[in-house]
Amino acid sequence: GLNLTDGGWMIGDNPAADIGGGHMAGLRTIWVRGRPWPDLLPAPHRTVDDVTDAITILLNERQ
Numbered sequence: 001g002l003n004l005t006d007g008g009w010m011i012g013d014n015p016a017a018d019i020g021g022g023h024m025a026g027l028r029t030i031w032v033r034g035r036p037w038p039d040l041l042p043a044p045h046r047t048v049d050d051v052t053d054a055i056t057i058l059l060n061e062r063q
Helices: 015-024 051-061
Strands: 009-012 028-032 046-048
Touching (some): 009 051, 015 028, 028 051
Parallel strands (some): 009 028
8 A cells, every 4th residue: 555656675586686676666675695696786775684584674664
């Protein structure tokens, strides 16, 4: 029920498709480590080791 102009998150493990795409859509991004990070992409807003950590970030943002 939220509008993307109010802010949103993109979570993923693919630097170009997930994080790069999230940046292009104006979203904050969380990268789940795993693949090497390409030098030419903007950095994610947050970096985590697993999806559980990403969920914790999202839950804390809503409070």
